[in-house]
Amino acid sequence: MTLRFKTILGVGLIEAVLLLVLITTVLSYMRQSNQDNLEDYVATTTSLFASTTKDAVLSFDLASLSHFVEEILTNQGLLYTRVFDNDNNLLASGGDPRYLNKSFQPDVRYQDVDDSVYDASKRIIVDDITYGRIEMGFSTEGIEEAISEAQWLAASIAIIEMLLVALFSFILGVYLTKQLKVLRDSARRIANGDLTQNIHIKTHDEIGEVADSFNKMMASLNKANLETENHRKELMELNTTLETRVEKRTHKIFEQKEKLETAYGKLQQAQEQLIQSEKMASIGQLAAGVAHEINNPVAFIKSNLSSLAIYINTYKKLIDKQQKILNTINLATGNDIQSQLKELSLYRDSNDVDFIDEDIDGLVEESIKGTDRVIDIVKGLSVYSRSSGEGVEECDVNILIESVLKMLANQLKYHCEVITQLMPLPFIRCHSGKITQVLTNLVVNAMHAMNEKGVLTISSAHQKTADSSVIIIQVLDTGKGIPEKNIVKLFDPFFTTKPVGEGTGLGLSISQGIICDHGGSISVENVVGKGALFTVVLPVND
Missing domain, CATH: 1.10.287 (Helix Hairpins)
Structure with a gap:
């Protein structure tokens, strides 16, 4: 393979990689931007339509609902709309019959769309009471056509660019190889023992500098050969002693590594036993x-x-x-x-x-x-007493919350009123026993914080941004709150405000460790006029 061909190939590959990265980035950004805009549009449209039809659903005004449906269908990209009451009775509908007759399967994200229709629903809620829902279908063909057109245009630009790069690389290769042939011939003569060889290249560029360096090299080559022989003898002596020192040092490193692994294993075992003891x-x-x-x-x-x-x-x-x-x-x-x-x-x-x-x-x-x-x-x-050694699994955190509340129902009913605000959550990979232990600890602490009958509020929500997707769990009580001086020490091991014999001071410390092991975080703050608010954030794994 000649240098000319390598030059053309190398420049072409670099340009191809850069073009591929640029085109992929632009197309990915365009696709994601269009998808995000469609998801925002769907969320806004469904929310506004649910708010618009709320009064008509409450009053069972079918004429108004039909008018609202006809009016909303004038929006570009909207294929169908249906309105149901809370008993799943169809109150009004409109749009393309092909999609009205299909079974409804809501798409949570754009990636869930498999039939060019983004199916979305929204509950009609008044004062936390659901009176019905709306179902709407949005066309995604416009986005797909725009992306396809952009891909075709990008491919055309890339082909033209690669042809220009190939032409430029060919011209550059011809120039370089002409000068390098002189260097190659001279180097071959030097390799055959002709140390008097001089290279005659007078260009004022890197190749000229290389030729000058070759000529200077010849003057010092004999001296370098002598010094090299002396250094070779010295290196042979050093190599003999170096192997022995390296072997000793390696053996010592392995011994320290084994000790560290043993100590880490014991520490991990002690931590698991401590978590299990606190759970028991x-x-x-x-x-x-x-x-x-x-x-x-x-x-x-x-x-x-x-x-x-x-x-x-x-x-x-x-x-x-x-x-x-x-x-x-x-x-x-x-x-x-x-x-x-x-x-x-x-x-x-x-x-x-x-x-x-x-x-x-x-x-x-x-x-x-x-x-x-x-x-x-x-x-x-x-679930609560499950051993810490068991592996992670796909879990619905709402089910874990409900399980904890059922398990503590008899104690909670004497201390407080329980309010749950659980939003639909995606499944996450977690250790269900450990997460249940954290939730139980937070609920029991909140219950003990309320001396008189209070209100315990537990909520969950899914928060998704361009950079992250997390589940947020909050436990709010109506107790006296936590003194500011104690907040910074609340998650320290063995710190407790309970009387001696009533608490180990390990509950929140262990809970923080469990949440951190899951890649999440736990925090606490005082809510004015209510009490303490604990917030647990867990990542949603793809």
């Missing part, structure tokens, strides 16, 4: 409340089963009497049959079988609800 201590504090929560449904399940046993015995006797009649029906006279039927009717009345028929469904339903309640409590404890 919390479970001990919750045991009485959980036991009461389980005893209540178990007690009425037992009572229902006792009643069901009596009802079953009654049904058995009733079935026996009916079977007796069926067995003798062919042999008995009409009077005998009437007598047996009368006896059967008297038995039904005396044992109130009609009441049993009505009551038995309620008993079974109550028993099933009771067992579901026990299962929820046990499931919450199971």
